[in-house]
Amino acid sequence: MFDGIQRRIVSMWFPRLPADRALRVCPVDGPFALTLKDSNAVRLYSLNLQAEAQGLHAGMSHADARAFCPGLQSRPADVIGDGRFLLTLRRWATRYCPWIGLEGEDGLVLDVTGAAHLSGGEAAMLDDMRARLRRAGVSVRLGLADSRGAAWALAHSGEGRAEPGRPLEALAGLPVAALRLDDGIGTTLQRLGLRSIGALEAAPRAPLTRRFGPGVLLRLDQALGRQSEGIIPLTEPPHYGVRLTLPEPVGLLDDVMAGTARLLDRLCVRLKAQEAGARVLCLTLRRVDQQARMVELRLAGPLRDPARILPLFERGIGEVDAGYGIDQLRLEVTQVEPLPVEQLTHASAARAGRLEDLVSRIGVRIGLENIQRFLPADSHIPERGFVIASAAWSEPGGPWVALRPRPLRLFPPEPILGEGPQPPRQFRWRRMALTTARATGPERIAPEWWLEDGNWQSGIRDYWQVETRQGWRLWLFHTPQNPGWFVQGEFA
Incomplete structure (x- = not known):
């Protein structure tokens, strides 16, 4: 709790995230699975509902799966693409709150404390999340509670919402595996008769600590809110884009170059603050008829000096048809490379960048790849x-x-x-x-x-x-x- 407000956490679990992403790009009818090569065997990685209904499961050999389900359609998995898709979902989830972190490779955790009322309350917020993701073709299970552990347990053991201040009522009937325990520890607890979180809470703590160490009770206390567990949000990467809207349309080369110079000054300040340099820049010129013309500039090396970049735009801008005038300029760096600050001597400063500038000037005419x-x-x-x-x-x-x-x-x-x-x-x-x-x-x-x-x-x-x-x-x-x-x- 902080400032008298009860902390509220939402756990989003995407049980079929890789398969959902693949089917969004190319839908198929019937059982479908993504495969991943493990050592010398090809195994199922992610399945849709129809494949799970046929008794298939992740980790199963692809050959065995085809024997059980001859109509199974499959594609190779793209683990890197799945990670990028999860980051896209994280950016989408900022519509509900700004404090969002990743929960493994298939989930998100949101700190919605003090933000649920903006969506009409907690129940309405969960319904809105579920409906929007369903329309996007993404399966999701949601859990809402006072702690991260309780929200995770509710999301992974069916969906649910724990009332503020009463997490044990919502968690008591869930299996001990919902506490994010190792499989071996969870199996041992079940053999001892501690099959639910409620039974584990009622058991003496000292024997559990002697038998399993502090980890089991730590997970229990985290789920019940006795032990705090933070959420580390991902920082947004720096955005290297600036825009200039003109009060009156312009069409002369000198006017457009002057506007580009102003944008470059602002952009290079951002690049210098991040010790980065631009390799590819894109200048978008919007005409008064709402059509846009783009000028791409590819540099031979990372650069953040406006005086050296600006002349390279002149040829491309001169070839643009301004129509009835240009009323907006937007400059964006589409490819960035590190450019740390270096100590330059008088001799090295005089010749720094000469070769890169020459290659860039020639590349504007014939292409850098040539x-x-x-x-x-x-x-x-x-x-x-x-x-x-x-x-x-x-x-x-x-x-x-x-x-x-x-x-x-x-x-x-x-x-x-x-x-x-x-x-x-x-x-x-x-x-x-x-x-x-x-x-x-x-x-x-x-x-x-x-x-x-x-x-x-x-x-x-x-x-x-x-x-x-x-x-x-x-x-x-x-x-x-x-x-x-x-x-x-x-x-x-």
């Missing part, structure tokens, strides 16, 4: 010593490490005439007659046997650096298993 960079890869095979990655979504991989010099240009092996393990003194390459002046080598490179590569099926290669009298500096290799000579690269 700007790529070479990164070193851990492979001794010449053509596998690098990977190509998006420049906007990767970091430079550091210096290139090679024990021997590598050519500036690599190309697929081109055969030339030659015999023996030593480089040929004279050979023709690309219709040119060349004479070897100096050769350095060999450098033997073995294939990566664990990877399939048709170019390396001939086995090991002996590489040579060959300087010709005509000025060409080439990279040649010889294949001892299947004798032959090839040119694969050219040095600067």
